[in-house]
Amino acid sequence: MAKTKVSQDTGDLVLNRISKYYGDFCAVDDLSLTIPDGSFFALLGPSGCGKTTTLRMIAGLEEPTAGTISIGDTDITTQKSYRRNVNTVFQNYALFPHLSIFENIAFGLRRRGIKDVKEEVEKALNLVELGHLSERKPAQLSGGQQQRIAVARAIVNRPEVLLLDEPLGALDLKLRRQMQIELKRIQLEVGITFIHVTHDQEEAMTMADTIAVMNQGKIEQMGSATELYEAPKTAFVANFLGQCNLIKVKVQSRSGGKVAVSAKGHTFEIPESRVSSSNDALLLGVRPEKLRLDDKGVNSIKECVVTDRSFVGTSTQYLVRTPWDLELVVFEQNDEGLHDLRVGDKVSLEWDSEHTFGLDGAQDVNAGADLDDDE
Ligand SMILES: Nc1ncnc2c1ncn2[C@@H]1O[C@H](COP(=O)(O)OP(=O)(O)O)[C@@H](O)[C@H]1O
Ligand SMILES: [Mg+2]
Incomplete structure (x- = not known):
């Protein structure tokens, strides 16, 4: 497989006046955001408000109709997705069913031409506390375990930014609460920027340093959980958070x-x-x-x-x-x-x-x- 050079930009992720139209329909509307390097950031809003579209533009899977995206000093607006120092964890995990857990995690490293993957894969597996399951296939793991493998598989590539699109949506409530705490621990340990998309206000409030509340393609308000709860600026934010x-x-x-x-x-x-x-x-x-x-x-x-x-x-x-x-x-x-x-x-x-x-x-x-x- 061809070697892929991934840019090594570090710094804040800045969305500057991003819009996305599908035909006449505006999914993301002139949105500006600065996400501090190393923070745990949540994008919170009801279904259909444009969260996934925003993440897909950051990942390079969708091109903005207008506006720019940069990490640190580098404009990545039109950069190919595989060159971005960004990885995504999806709700449906998207693990390769025919590969072992070890090979699932090793995939990104091998793709980049790295031969000696054992140490890095083991580190990632230990981070999600599933080192003992490396020889299994995804179907032999529970939903929560598969989710942790999906996180390990993304983190092993040491992205500058990790995008998580409703990653806990398929889990039952108790497991979801456990995973929220797990993900917070992992983010603290690796220190990379997490952008966690959710429609669950309690999840956003539990996990994130900063929450941006999104409604109909726009950011209504941004702040800590306490600020948004105690001093909302709009009726939407007041009602959506509790x-x-x-x-x-x-x-x-x-x-x-x-x-x-x-x-x-x-x-x-x-x-x-x-x-x-x-x-x-x-x-x-x-x-x-x-x-x-x-x-x-x-x-x-x-x-x-x-x-x-x-x-x-x-x-x-x-x-x-x-x-x-x-x-x-x-x-x-x-x-x-x-x-x-x-x-x-x-x-x-x-x-x-x-x-x-x-x-x-x-x-x-x-x-x-x-x-x-x-x-
Ligand atoms: N490829 C597409 N073509 C047309 N409309 C789309 C497309 N992708 C998303 N949309 C629309 O854009 C809006 C925002 O979608 P999305 O970003 O998936 O919302 P969320 O993730 O917040 O639920 C929705 O109304 C959705 O139907
Ligand atoms: Mg979505």
């Missing part, structure tokens, strides 16, 4: 670092630094676990009614209807302070200003909610 209450409010005043807002005669406060819009119509956002079944605070709603209650072990989750018929979700931790309310009970709600955020009120309150995340 559950969120969004209340339509009007601005009354902005002063002293506080924004006073009102809804149906109730007034609330949001720290100005947590309001991402200058409009008068806002959505006040507050997460279910930040609501308390009390009425002492600055922000409270009295005369609400419990409309649903489900006990889920660590917490009790209530649906509570406000006097103006808005249903809010409340999670109450199961500890001494438990209220143990029933459907039909009257209750008040309160929360702290610093746990709220203000979004542009022109957005759809349900954007990003109830998207089927099991595809």
Whole structure:
């Protein structure tokens, strides 16, 4: 087999104003991203938002309609895929069924004309803790083991960037959780850039240093799991990362670092630094676990009614209807302070200003909610 020279670029991966059209349909829309060298990066979004298309452009399997891609100082936009220092792990593993595990992992090395592969293959196998299975065929391994072999096969080539396209999608929940921890360990050990594509928000939050939330070919927001969860900038991000209450409010005043807002005669406060819009119509956002079944605070709603209650072990989750018929979700931790309310009970709600955020009120309150995340 011919020797393939792979470029040895290192540095940040930069997507600069990338678009991809299929005919008139825009799959990726003027997207710009910088993925720091050596980071664990997640591209998170619902099915069809353009994640795979983005990865395929990074891998060189698809050419952008516009924009450039570079690693460090090298523009790789039109570089052939086999010259890029990039490897991909797919959901369906794509192992060679007729080759042993050892030969599956050795494949990329042999292709590059490397003769003495034993040490490198063993290192990669040990990294995924499957050294004892090297003589088996892929069909003789479990799904989780095959997935780890697929990772070993990619890593043995020492790519600058490893692309993982929903690699855990075929595994059951328990195994998926185990593999998330495994992949994180492997990334720390090898230190190469991982770009992990998933539609599962919990998976992205568990694994990644930085998450880019993608919607309809665009990046909605990028940040750490905590930033995205505690301070979302759009209704889509608020709803897609966990559950969120969004209340339509009007601005009354902005002063002293506080924004006073009102809804149906109730007034609330949001720290100005947590309001991402200058409009008068806002959505006040507050997460279910930040609501308390009390009425002492600055922000409270009295005369609400419990409309649903489900006990889920660590917490009790209530649906509570406000006097103006808005249903809010409340999670109450199961500890001494438990209220143990029933459907039909009257209750008040309160929360702290610093746990709220203000979004542009022109957005759809349900954007990003109830998207089927099991595809
Ligand atoms: N080769 C193609 N031709 C036409 N449309 C495509 C092609 N590949 C992807 N698409 C469309 O582009 C959109 C984004 O697809 P994809 O990147 O696979 O999304 P994701 O991976 O986020 O689920 C989808 O609407 C999909 O149908
Ligand atoms: Mg996809």
